[in-house]
Amino acid sequence: MQATSEATRTAASLPWNALLDEIEALLRAGVAQVPPRIVMPTGEGSVLFVMPATDGVVAMTKLISFTAANAGSGRPTIQGDVSVFDVASGERRLILDGPTVTARRTAAVSALAARHLAARPDGATLIIGAGVQGRAHLEAYTAALGVRRFVLASRRLASAEALARHARTLGLQAQAVADAHAALAHCPLVVTCTPANAVVLSGPLRADAFVAAVGAFTPQMRELDAGLCRHFAEHGRIVVDTRDAEHEAGDLLQAGIAVAPLPSLQDVLRGPAPLRGGAVLFKSCGWAGWDLAAARLALRHAR
Structure with missing residues (x-):
């Protein structure tokens, strides 16, 4: 209690x-x-x-x-x-x-990044992972971005269904799905917040997709397919939460992507207004700030 x-x-x-x-x-x-x-x-x-x-x-x-x-x-x-x-x-x-x-500041950082970088920051959102971070991101995206429609996926369908019921109590549209990839064409916003012990997202994504990858915070962890990360590097944009991602972003490091040249969220906020449009990957690892x-x-x- x-x-x-x-x-x-x-x-x-x-x-x-x-x-x-x-x-x-x-x-x-x-x-x-x-x-x-x-x-x-x-x-x-x-x-x-x-x-x-x-x-x-x-x-x-x-x-x-x-x-x-x-x-x-x-x-x-x-x-x-x-x-x-x-x-x-x-x-x-x-x-x-x-x-x-931890739950609230992590989801708030994802929402802040979406507010400044996403082509459609209030679009339908796919959340992969229905635990504490899944719920926090659902609530943060609703309150801060105005998202009203969610598609929810989890290793256990029952967990996704429970989060969908919670979303509906907030007056939101929400459905649980067994196959997260089937929803990608309809969701311009994607959040991955799993235990990061297996790849959960491999694409293909919408051309205007914004992906917040949250679960992996060590070099050994990853949620994103290496080919998907390289696709962002070659055809879209990658923004990291902080410079600490240079040695913590397992998704990017395992894909062979040089993290040091990538802009951080602070670079985005302190620089000229970012251009909207195109696919964006926001890689979050966590920071005491x-x-x-x-x-x-x-x-x-x-x-």
Whole structure:
């Protein structure tokens, strides 16, 4: 019960549109100090992450565990907390639910990228993966982009059907499908948010497709077919969430794509307005700066 109430309070302090705006403001200002995160393997498929960041006024550290074996077990794959501090006094001001922050800031970053890069940011959306991130992306795309129609796919059709029922309670059109690829012709927006232990998307895509690839965050993980990634590199555009993707974006690295020359989301936001049109792949790996933006917003909400 305590964990549930903490998650509910954290979610309430991070409304979708305000969170997108906070992330964008942080990137445009360029004030975040974010050292490399500590990624310590703790067992087979288990990792402990330590992710600090500061803007000189607020400091935070996210400490979370990732346990791949928990997928489908009823236990969360991500567990932990975000501690938020006042830099001037050193006082701890907040403790936020780590999985809730992770889910909401990740989906908010995808929606922010779609807002600036997608040819049709309010178009029908295919979400592959019906877990925590699938639900977060459905809610973020609805609130921030105005998406009203979703097609949902998962390894377990029952999971996709459960997410579709949740979507319909929000007044949305939603259907669960067994074959994600059959929906690609009808969905200009695509999100992959699976455990990234197998390829789940290989195309072909619409010429105006925007794909947010979220699940893979290590060099060994991937959700996208290598040929599809190369298609984006040769015939569309690839944008990464941060420069850390140079050593974390397994989808791109396993496809033999040089990540260093690719623009980041910050490059997009601080540069000239991007041209819309054509296929875009947004590769998200995660960054403590997103958690810092969430911490800043939650702190203002608490005040």
